Amino acid sequence: MKGQGSRAPAVTLLGLQEFVVLAAAELAGEVELLIETTETVTGCPRCGVIAEPHGRRPVSVRDLPIAGRPTVLVWSKRLWRCNEPLCQQRTWSERSKEIRPRSILTERARRWAMLRVGAHAETVAGVARQLGVGWHTVMRAVRDYGQPLVEDPNRLAAVSGLGVDEHVWAHAGPRRRTGFATGIVDLTPGRAPRLLDVVPGRSGNAYSGWLKRQSQMWRDGIRLAALDPFRGYATALSTTLPDAVRVLDAFHVVKLGNDMVDQVRRRVQQEQLGHRGHKHDPLYAVRRLLRRGRENLSRHAMARIEAALEAGDPDWEVTIAWCCAQQLREVYHAPTEEEGRRRAQVALATLHSCPIPEVARLGRTLRAWRPEFLAYFDTAGASNGPTEAINLLIEKHRRDAHGFRNFANYRLRLLLACGLNWHSERTARIRTRRPRIVA
Numbered sequence: 219m220k221g222q223g224s225r226a227p228a229v230t231l232l233g234l235q236e237f238v239v240l241a242a243a244e245l246a247g248e249v250e251l252l253i254e255t256t257e258t259v260t261g262c263p264r265c266g267v268i269a270e271p272h273g274r275r276p277v278s279v280r281d282l283p284i285a286g287r288p289t290v291l292v293w294s295k296r297l298w299r300c301n302e303p304l305c306q307q308r309t310w311s312e313r314s315k316e317i318r319p320r321s322i323l324t325e326r327a328r329r330w331a332m333l334r335v336g337a338h339a340e341t342v343a344g345v346a347r348q349l350g351v352g353w354h355t356v357m358r359a360v361r362d363y364g365q366p367l368v369e370d371p372n373r374l375a376a377v378s379g380l381g382v383d384e385h386v387w388a389h390a391g392p393r394r395r396t397g398f399a400t401g402i403v404d405l406t407p408g409r410a411p412r413l414l415d416v417v418p419g420r421s422g423n424a425y426s427g428w429l430k431r432q433s434q435m436w437r438d439g440i441r442l443a444a445l446d447p448f449r450g451y452a453t454a455l456s457t458t459l460p461d462a463v464r465v466l467d468a469f470h471v472v473k474l475g476n477d478m479v480d481q482v483r484r485r486v487q488q489e490q491l492g493h494r495g496h497k498h499d500p501l502y503a504v505r506r507l508l509r510r511g512r513e514n515l516s517r518h519a520m521a522r523i524e525a526a527l528e529a530g531d532p533d534w535e536v537t538i539a540w541c542c543a544q545q546l547r548e549v550y551h552a553p554t555e556e557e558g559r560r561r562a563q564v565a566l567a568t569l570h571s572c573p574i575p576e577v578a579r580l581g582r583t584l585r586a587w588r589p590e591f592l593a594y595f596d597t598a599g600a601s602n603g604p605t606e607a608i609n610l611l612i613e614k615h616r617r618d619a620h621g622f623r624n625f626a627n628y629r630l631r632l633l634l635a636c637g638l639n640w641h642s643e644r645t646a647r648i649r650t651r652r653p654r655i656v657a
């Protein structure tokens with residue numbers, strides 16, 4: 219039996235089973251390969267009588283880049299004729315699964331394009347450039363090969379934890395309003411978080427509409443539902459997932475604390491200076507540092523915060539607000555669940571009676587959500603990271619694609635990038651083995 223290596227080098231390089239390479243040329247930075255099939259005998263598709271060759275016709279199609287250069291395959295396509303007098307079939311041309319009629323790209327190039335965009339997060343425009351084709355050709359390939367992966371019902375199988383968050387998917391422009399989308403995240407304990415779906419809109423209705431489209435059996439499997447308390451999601455959950463344990467999403471609680479510090483800072487700034495923050499105002503200059511966790515601050519950063527507070531916060535309001543936000547943050551960084559619960563209880567018992575109105579409001583909000591706030595410590599694995607991690611991924615993809623105009627494309631791209639587990643096979647390392655070709 220002949221192995222791959224004993225075929226003509228050009229055939230091995232081409233790697234298309236039924237084809238041989240007749241000639242290769244480089245033209246204007248592109249590789250052009252003349253190929254034909256190895257088939258020499260065929261039967262008429264209608265009557266089965268052996269067909270007679272009827273000449274050839276060249277067909278050009280783009281393929282995977284070869285050594286970094288866009289590549290064109292020129293397939294000298296054979297025409298056949300049936301000579302059986304009683305047969306209706308006159309002539310036909312040969313076919314290949316890899317090169318579909320009138321296709322711009324080979325099927326393997328289309329699969330590759332989908333993988334580059336889907337699994338490797340390359341832009342459609344970038345992949346189009348590598349292949350030497352247009353944006354729409356690549357997007358069509360991404361749709362044709364990616365849509366079935368995304369719509370596969372098995373993707374939603376065995377989900378027991380859900381998270382939800384909204385984000386902006388299209389910024390407002392002269393002709394349209396800001397487009398919001400709601401992302402639904404798989405928070406099943408013990409596995410990597412994934413994006414399950416994205417729906418347009420940002421309300422409880424968007425979320426409950428999606429939940430209602432799932433089967434009753436699927437909904438019954440959801441044990442835990444994380445939520446951002448400040449949207450209509452709670453209602454969506456109580457009507458569609460009444461039996462799931464509702465948990466305040468740690469990410470949103472921490473964010474709420476940071477937003478509160480921002481509010482206090484802006485008010486104090488206004489009171490002190492009579493205007494909104496400017497670049498050189500002490501508190502404004504450290505506004506980003508104030509959002510960070512204390513344990514992530516360098517000594518230098520800490521000194522900057524202290525100096526700013528000293529200069530711009532005479533009544534210690536920002537200082538106290540900042541400490542409260544840090545305290546809230548540390549609820550989720552406790553060494554044990556027990557200690558976390560204790561810290562949460564302290565926050566519930568103290569924040570609402572703080573004389574700083576913004577802190578007190580935050581305290582009241584937390585008290586209104588006490589069971590959901592504390593449920594975090596009963597549901598091991600409802601961790602802080604997932605929703606935030608997915609949010610960062612979403613943001614990255616939106617930036618890379620310079621914004622989207624079409625929601626269906628946006629959803630497909632996001633689900634390919636954040637909603638699937640791509641298994642990437644590693645190639646063997648070449649330095650540690652002997653070349654097999656010369657053995």
Ligand SMILES: [Zn+2]
Pocket residue numbers: 262263264265266267300301302305306307
């Ligand atoms: Zn025939």
